[in-house]
Amino acid sequence: xxxxxxxxxxLQDREVITxxxxxxxxxxxxxxxxxxxxxxxxxxxxxxxxxxxxxxxYCEHVSGGKEEDSKPRLIDYxxxxxxxxxxxxxxxxxxxxxxxxxxxxxxxxxxxxxxTTKSRLLAVPSRIATECENExxxxxxxxxxxxxxxxxxxxxxxxxxxxxxxxxxxxxxx
Numbered sequence: 001x002x003x004x005x006x007x008x009x010x011l012q013d014r015e016v017i018t019x020x021x022x023x024x025x026x027x028x029x030x031x032x033x034x035x036x037x038x039x040x041x042x043x044x045x046x047x048x049x050x051x052x053x054x055x056x057x058y059c060e061h062v063s064g065g066k067e068e069d070s071k072p073r074l075i076d077y078x079x080x081x082x083x084x085x086x087x088x089x090x091x092x093x094x095x096x097x098x099x100x101x102x103x104x105x106x107x108x109x110x111x112x113x114x115x116t117t118k119s120r121l122l123a124v125p126s127r128i129a130t131e132c133e134n135e136x137x138x139x140x141x142x143x144x145x146x147x148x149x150x151x152x153x154x155x156x157x158x159x160x161x162x163x164x165x166x167x168x169x170x171x172x173x174x
Contacts, residue, residue, distance in 0.1 A: 024051070
């Protein structure tokens, strides 16, 4: 006489109780009950869950929820947050290496350079007026050129290492 084999139930359709599901996902039964109250997990009867459906729902919950176009998932926010932190750390590293400077520091340094150069150039006429009185055009031209080149030499001595540090205002009578 042949034994009649009972048809094996697929694993995903197997019913498990709260404590078994908790052991499978590595959490406590209280956690499983909380997820049930929150609507993440669905019971098929009191304290019983369909194994496949429950594990899939738990995995979806852990990964941040369903992926919907209209609603960002928690994992998306976490990923964006981590990317932002990494970018910030990279910028801070570049700043520490001296390869990156704060915009305010650059603006202050450039403003200082422009104002110094402007004041030097505007001072040229009064400085050479008495020196060039009753002189030839060539002498006046060479004197003006020398003074302008002196004013521009200050601008040429600009060093980027001043950015972020103390900015010293050069004496305009150099």
